[in-house]
Amino acid sequence: MVHAEGVRKHFGRLDVLKGIDLTVERGQVCCLLGPSGSGKSTFLRCINHLEKVDAGRLTVDGDLVGYRQQGSKLHELREREVARRRRDIGMVFQRFNLFPHMTALQNVMDAPVKVAGADSAQARLDAERLLDRVGLADRAGHYPAQLSGGQQQRVAIARALAMKPKLMLFDEPTSALDPELVGDVLQVMRQLAADGMTMVVVTHEIAFAREVADTAVFMDEGVVVESGPPRQVLADPEQERTRTFLSKVL
Template identity: 55%
Template sequence: MIEVRGVSKSFGDNQVLKSISFEVKEGEVVVLIGPSGSGKSTLLRCINYLEDFQAGEILVDGAAVGYNASAGGSKRTRQSETEIARLRTKAGMVFQNYNLFPHKTAIQNIMMGPVLVNGVSKAEAREHAQALLAKVGLADKANHFPSQLSGGQQQRVAIARALAMRPKVMLFDEVTSALDPELVDEVLKTLRDLSTEGMTMIIVTHEMQFARDVADRLLFFYQGSIIEDGPPNDVFANPKTERFQAFVKRFQSGTVAA
């Protein structure tokens, strides 16, 4: 469902992604962990083409992201804004900050994309939005404005808004990092439910126990490279690198103990 092939990305002289390659199968949940600044969030933004990348290629459901190869295959040509926008409907993304429109109610926030981008009727969009609010446990908050919702509730509305576009894959960028600790579980429950339903997902998180419980595969990023890759239990029990051992040591008080 997602193919990342030799992707490199630099900001000026700082190379943040170094020839990254991996695949995500349909229905698979891949969790990215690693220290801040290791390239995890940048990679997600490249997959949704919110960031350009200088080398390599990314495909979502078989469609190239950002660039098309020339007939000879040696030269990349940037896609049109229309092609890029079409790609983004396949890959829903949810960020640390909820980015809800403050002057729109929860249900209006969810309806906007399907109506404005996909041309869905307001009646159909409202029905689907109400179903999504029920899915994320907020059926009774449809007419609440973001200022009337807790951080965890706003994040769940943001997830419902992304799902309203009926994406093939979902990308989550540290969606609990801005939440108070008591609100984290309600958002993680929503991600667990999506996993159970078979949604293809890439999740960047610092929630180690969640990563261990939900991920089919765990990728550990360090300085722009993937240095550990495997099923969570295998990676935690048999780390191959000293850097990963040091990273998980602070969680070993029961959170991720092998």
């Protein structure tokens, strides 16, 4: 589903990604771990072309991200085509980014109607089903200001799912939440994983990675230091840098 070969990204003179090689198979959950500033979120944003790759190749479901190839040359896609492909990739950010003037139900059904051209009645039924799926059927008529942070994040997950993505990206989805609200969001993500959704998750929730991930990837200073099954990377890491990091967060 996701394949990265030598992916590089820089901002001015700062090399943020220094040659990322990574593969996520369909139906797998990949958790990206590492200290702040290691390039995790930047790599996640490259997957759906919110950031442009400066070198290397990145594909989602076999399609180059943000580019098309003619012969040996890559040509950047027009924004409309980038947006069309991005519909297949759901993304949930640290901040919920809900429309404050819309109810939870309206937030979830907005993109299917306005972007995908879905029938309004069907989009409403789908949105109600998704809110029920994330445990918020009784909050459909509430505005974001009337919801807790955890509830807003679950609405954001439902909103991303409304476009029926083939891949879900999560950028530290619980980092802005009070500790007591984290569990409900992680439970929704656990259920998505159980349902077979392909997921790439930037997280500091080590226990979640140990329980749910098929692959744990430890990044530092723009490179993949170590990757493999969680039981190996988290319980018996090969690299000293990984061991040092885990000793401080476990």
